[in-house]
Amino acid sequence: MQLELRHLEAVRAIAEAGSLGRAAVRLGVSQPALSAQLRRIERVAGGELFARSRVGVEPTPLGEFVLSVARRVLGEMDALTAGTRAAAPHPALRIGCVPLVLMDRLIGRLEEELPGHELDIAIERSSTTLTRLLGAGQYDAVLYGEVADHEVPLPDGVTARTLIPKEPVFIRLSNTHPLACQEQINLADLAGETWMTMADDDDGGPEGMVDACLRAGFTPRLRYRIADRKMCYDLIASGRAISLSQPTSPPAEGTVVRPLAGDPLTERIRLAWNRSALSERRAGLLYRAAGRAYLDNVPNNAFYQAWWATRPELHPVLD
Known part of the structure; x- marks a missing residue:
């Protein structure tokens, strides 16, 4: 041997x-x-x-x-x-991602940063699956979130960089909900609601959500677990559930997205890449494309846009 x-x-x-x-x-x-x-x-x-x-x-x-x-x-x-x-003329870029809002704008930004490159983008529901496949060579890079203090384990040969170090989690509810007219909502006021749990269960989100609710004095009543975005929005619009939401989420008919008072739950967004697949230069271009895609969605919510404007230390460095 x-x-x-x-x-x-x-x-x-x-x-x-x-x-x-x-x-x-x-x-x-x-x-x-x-x-x-x-x-x-x-x-x-x-x-x-x-x-x-x-x-x-x-x-x-x-x-x-x-x-x-x-x-x-x-x-x-x-x-x-x-x-x-x-060194290849047009190396394909294989990207995996959990369902982050920035993915809606990422392809356009990648085409600007890496013109002529073939793009292969896939959505996974599990951050752990993403990083495992990254380590196995199936992806060149992955974008994922970490809620509260949770850290997704990374395999050997991988480098990670934080894109957004802190993003407050907002709440999505029906536009006919009694609290929909408020500019921010106290988490304790949602004690009697039926919640839609997160489809991704290994990014710290479910645990962080339950912990935040317990600190507010109640245990959330979890009933629905739905991965399809449109189905989620329709269920919320009908008034049958509420859910946590990224603050950059686009408007959806019949719903509103509001901040939670005091930011009881936050998330960070990270980019990780396989060093054997991506050079530092291409990883930097991917980081810039993802950062610009994120910024494109900040105006989706006026409350978040105001929050974001006062915290320049959280903005991605794109130079």
């Missing part, structure tokens, strides 16, 4: 995860399979690479040497792959 790149990736994953179990999850394999692979690698290397204990693993002196070489070789391979893709 000879050492291959996949073996070096396994060594790096084990060292960074600190345990075989966590490394196996990152690599998408079973722990017994990873343990067997590590034993084969150690036979080739001539000794143990990790010292095992009840709390995890730590590199041995031999392991530190192999790990340093692995990181250097894998870094050079990332640079080689990114360089060859960047």
